[in-house]
Amino acid sequence: MAQRVVLAIDEGTTNSKAVLVSEAGEILASGSAPVPTEHPRSGWVQQDANEIWAATQKAITACLASRPEVEIAALGISNQRESILIWDRETGAPLGPVVTWQCRRTSAACEALKQAGHEADVIARTGLPIDPLFPAPKAAWLIENHGAASSEICIGTVDSWLIWKFSGGAVHATDRSNAARTQLFNLSESRWDDQLCALFKIDPAMLPEVKDSAHVFGQTRGTGVMPDGIPIASAIGDSHAALFGHGAFGHGDGKITFGTGSSVMTTIPDFIEPPKGITTTIAWSLNGQSTYAFEGNILVSASILPWTATLLGLDGVEALLDLAQTVDTSGEVSLIPAHVGLGSPYWDSEARGLICGLSFGAGPAHIARAAVESMAFQVQDIYAIMSHAAGGIGRLSVDGGPSGNPFLMQLVADYINHAVTPNKNSEASAIGAAYLAGLATGVWPDLDTLAGLVKRGTKIAPQMAEEPRHGDLERWRKAVARVLCDV
Structure with missing residues (x-):
């Protein structure tokens, strides 16, 4: 059979x-x-x-x-x-x-x-x-x-x-x-x-x-x-x-999807006009009822990694990630990946990319780390607004190819100061579409059954002390200010 x-x-x-x-x-x-x-x-x-x-x-x-x-x-x-x-x-x-x-x-x-x-x-x-x-x-x-x-x-x-x-x-x-x-x-x-x-x-x-x-x-x-x-x-x-x-079926559950761009999303109980910088959307609808969500959209996320690898003459993304881990910090170097503008929370379509903070002490490893950090910093920009507007975020899952890199995910947890949990199924979007199709055709009877199918990885907790975290975020925000046109 x-x-x-x-x-x-x-x-x-x-x-x-x-x-x-x-x-x-x-x-x-x-x-x-x-x-x-x-x-x-x-x-x-x-x-x-x-x-x-x-x-x-x-x-x-x-x-x-x-x-x-x-x-x-x-x-x-x-x-x-x-x-x-x-x-x-x-x-x-x-x-x-x-x-x-x-x-x-x-x-x-x-x-x-x-x-x-x-x-x-x-x-x-x-x-x-x-x-x-x-x-x-x-x-x-x-x-x-x-x-x-x-x-x-x-x-x-x-x-x-x-x-x-x-x-x-x-x-x-x-x-x-x-x-x-x-x-x-x-x-x-x-x-x-x-x-x-x-x-x-x-x-x-x-x-x-x-x-x-x-x-x-x-x-x-x-x-x-x-x-x-x-x-x-x-x-x-x-x-x-x-x-x-x-399986983010409870209000306040959230996720970060890392891809060409990135999405930060958390469910909310009703349609709420969004605070400045993020959007409100329909997460999904079942039986005529919509589940709403706050979302922030990052235009250039993981796509900055191959671009930077090429810029530095490296073989690929893995070589870039390895190089980034050879230094403890990016020093004063910041990389703003505004190659097609900046999305949430800035919404500046005319902003363009920037590498700044260079000195004779900066090298390829610092630029590599700055590129990786830019993914985490952009998430933090959105998370800060979303968490406040939603009254806090509960379980926060991560998916997409980069979510399998422990170094990057630790940076994300550190800079948002919230634990993240990878999904053992790397194809979270495909799984979600499959679950919905199965609901519609009786393959699975209800959300409780689907929640029992989710395979979560090991939670990654923040480890960074507040002082360096605050200093890094301040450096990032000053660098972003240099590329914004709509100010």
Whole structure:
């Protein structure tokens, strides 16, 4: 008898992954394929929707090749967020590029909206500031530059595109977590907002239907890599999926996801207009009920490591991490990874990267350590605001590739002055998408059952004394002040 599994897709910024998850919550097999990224102009970052789909197909093929005997009970999707595309409703052909979350091409449009006084109302409706990170102005740019009549266009985040492709073009839908990141969705009313659509010149008819995160959106059809008729049973943004995969079902539970960028997130009981510097979002929705969260988004996180390794002439990230550990501190050296601007809590799209504090006593090891420390410092910037606004944070989990590095995770625990707990399953986003798909199809009955499947690693407690911690954070903040434009 074939083993029953859930197939989860984690479509990220640099790779598409496919993971098979057993009923015991174990990863049985995985496959991945790279997704190319283009930089046609300074600050512009885009991808090809057809290449995203092709990478997803390759990942599924590689994953299933090692376990061909399984029975796929459901398909779940987690996706890179805030990346947006438009496509032809009749032919399914993409119209223009996928404008990714890192892209800053809408900086001028966003600044014009802020100068016109729209930001306060946008935040009140969506929990999000006006910033090039978010999809609404990107969708407006796509329509203006690549669009056609509204009845002929679908607008969607990457989950919508994958649902469309997996269903053979039968379903144009998204979930609340992804809708909440578009800046077109009213969080307190859980609907597309007519006033926001008018502000960004978006016809609501172009937008997908919004469903629960655990929901049977449709059935697979004509994918070329898997059988027809498999329920497409979840969709959720990757950061939200990681939070769910950690079993962060209690209010105040949080997580830090380390990837190309990073996300710091903690659940809250209701929609609360966010304090300055962070956002409010929908973490997920089940049975028509949304779970809300505070979040801070870091634009350049782990991606600073290979860049710095290349700058220093090192073989790769592991060599950089080894070099960073040869010195006890970075001295006076600070590295601000504002290569595509700064996200939360600064929201300065025009800031650019900086290495400062150099002296004749500084060497490559100090620069390497400063790059690693920048990941922890950026988390602390967000954590300080979030913890105060939420009245404290309870269990704080970490995931993503860098979460497996004890040196880096110790720095994170030290600078936020709070213990962090790695997840033994490195693919937290895929696990979260699988759990939701399994809930929707009866593979798992409830959240209590899922909580029992979570495999947590050893807690990492802070060890740094207050005086050096305070001094390092002061040095970081002074360095950040030097790159900020919106002051």
